[in-house]
Amino acid sequence: MLDIKLLRENPEAARQAAVKKRMPDRQAAVDRALSIDAELRELLPRIDAMRSEQKTAGKAMGKLSPAEREAVLDGQKRLKAELQQLEEREKQLRADLQAQLALVPNLPDPDVPDGKDDTENVETKRHGTVPQFAFEPRPHYELAEAQGWVDFTRAAAMAGSRNYMLFGDLALLHDAVLRFAVELMVGRGFVAVDPPLLVRDAAMYGTGFFPGGEEQTYRCEKDGLNLIGTAEVPVTSLHGGEMLAEDELPKKYVARSACFRREAGTYGKDTRGLYRVHQFQKVEQVIVDVADKARSIAHHRDIVQNAEDLLQAFELPYRIVAVCGGDLGVPQAMKYDIETWMPSRGNYGETHSASRFYDYQARRLDLRYRPKDGGKPLFCHTLNNTVAASPRILIPLLENHQQADGTVRVPKALQPYLGGRAVLGKPQR
RNA sequence: GGAGAGGUGGCAGAGUGGCCGAUUGCGUCACCUUGCUAAGGUGAUGUACCGGUAACGGUACCGGGGGUUCGAAUCCCCCCCUCUCCGCCA
Structure with missing residues (x-):
């Protein structure tokens, strides 16, 4: 497959690859991959930040007294539930991205002649x-x-x-x-x-x-x-x-x-x-x-x-x-x-x-x-x-x-x- | 097909719930040192993603996938692979 970075930087090259290879159905995969990638890139920083918070608080908890522990537990549980939803979405997006990326054909070299068959x-x-x-x-x-x-x-x-x-x-x-x-x-x-x-x-x-x-x-x-x-x-x-x-x-x-x-x-x-x-x-x-x-x-x-x-x-x-x-x-x-x-x-x-x-x-x-x-x-x-x-x-x-x-x-x-x-x-x- | 043991970084091999992205050894790289067939010393050294011009910061990854938990390399379930024994067989 192609590097997703290549798709971001030069999506037209990937689209043209599918055109040159006469694979119209595969051409659409380029744009589907890019839109999934965009959503994922919006989602990831949010998830990372939440995980960071969860991790920090969780680590600190090991050193707390039972009473103090009770106090933060509720917040942690809420965070966890929220995180789980976003993580599910992340998993879905990653799988979709992989599937679309797998459809994008390799770029034909310039020395490949044009032609239909x-x-x-x-x-x-x-x-x-x-x-x-x-x-x-x-x-x-x-x-x-x-x-x-x-x-x-x-x-x-x-x-x-x-x-x-x-x-x-x-x-x-x-x-x-x-x-x-x-x-x-x-x-x-x-x-x-x-x-x-x-x-x-x-x-x-x-x-x-x-x-x-x-x-x-x-x-x-x-x-x-x-x-x-x-x-x-x-x-x-x-x-x-x-x-x-x-x-x-x-x-x-x-x-x-x-x-x-x-x-x-x-x-x-x-x-x-x-x-x-x-x-x-x-x-x-x-x-x-x-x-x-x-x-x-x-x-x-x-x-x-x-x-x-x-x-x-x-x-x-x-x-x-x-x-x-x-x-x-x-x-x-x-x-x-x-x-x-x-x-x-x-x-x-x-x-x-x-x-x-x-x-x-x-x-x-x-x-x-x-x-x-x-x-x-x-x-x-x-x-x-x-x-x-x-x-x-x-x-x-x-x-x-x-x-x-x-x-x-x-x-x-x-x-x-x-x-x-x-x-x-x-x-x- | 049946029974058991195990899968951890480039490789080898510790680690049985928070101090672990992970001791240590080998390898690799950098620097230093040394005149008795090249050895010794010091330091560095995982991958990927996200943000950032960068320095850097964050997250994920201990065979793969799910689960328990505030928290999993570590506990539970499923799958894959390797090894040993039994059965079968070219």
Whole structure:
């Protein structure tokens, strides 16, 4: 969330943030928060003064004789009753303020392009050559089904739509991709993490998914736990409530986890194949560092580069887009998506999403550090990006590297993870 | 799931109704001192909010939430977490 002080000093910036992000309902939260804050600031000095009086008199009472005590008791009781009413109001206001503040979106950085939705994202880079096939290329689902690598029909029968089962070489490729991703990041100094998949509301709230993302989330009501949609949630929350030393920053983590998304409201979208599914595996990079915008921006470049290096190792054409205001989420200050060429779509499809938040998540998570110079504790900055999400990344791998006989070429970088094999699948003809 | 023990400041660990925002130790910072492989001395050192240009003043916070009381770290209730034992289990 944003600092209430920022709202007081520059409410227009917060309103404009909601406008740029195309979140009209969230815009109203700014003014609601400010009016609650104003009432609270009128109330607090009165409460403080009364408490001060109560405390002083109460302390003195300990030293009084029983008779003298009787004399002040009545006044104390009246004060207490009055105070209780005001305190109730204070509690209500604080809760309301918190609720409204939680709705105010993070300020988009100036380098976020204007735009209403993903069609207005701005391409900033293109890498690799889109393949030209001398034969009729097949979409990944046809290719994989022909090889016996995937079963959508039976998976849907037992688990519902948007489910799949991987078999044989494709199951192995899936795992190879994820292992490659983890090792790439470990080689760059990131600490491997295997996080919880079920988390409390506080973690969802702290990372900015709640309130707002409840419909996207599978929930175990009985235990009050939520299945994560990304390892960003448990890993960014890891140090929530802590006071870190500046010396231990930056914290760099790479987490491999299953991810679960209800995909509510996407009926009829991307229904075929492995693109949009309820459950997948993802390797995610997360950085927690000091409150320094320039460093955050540098980290942002680095984590995008990490993903680019993976795609280049996989010999896949991709492009990078700067996500526009209307397509930006509540907590992000700036986001790059990396889209990889998917022949069946005749287009690039999102495979990575790199976000920087500054202190928006850290503030919600109460994630702070003590600066070396001995200054006041500050909220950390957080960032994250996909390294590899599978099976979605299998789409470009299968489709770009398919061969005329229905087999699939394995990029050199992945061969060591597949027993040295250069080709997957049996020739179809 | 059952029984018990515990959660206190950056960390460790005292404190069982007013003298406690909290002894002490470690760590950190500042200054001083010292010529035998870097040790010793002195002092400072929680966070947040409100008011104030500031100095400063006030309030809240001892896992979280409620309650008792004029007054709660301390007593009562609920929840969460950690540890030990039993049961169950991948």
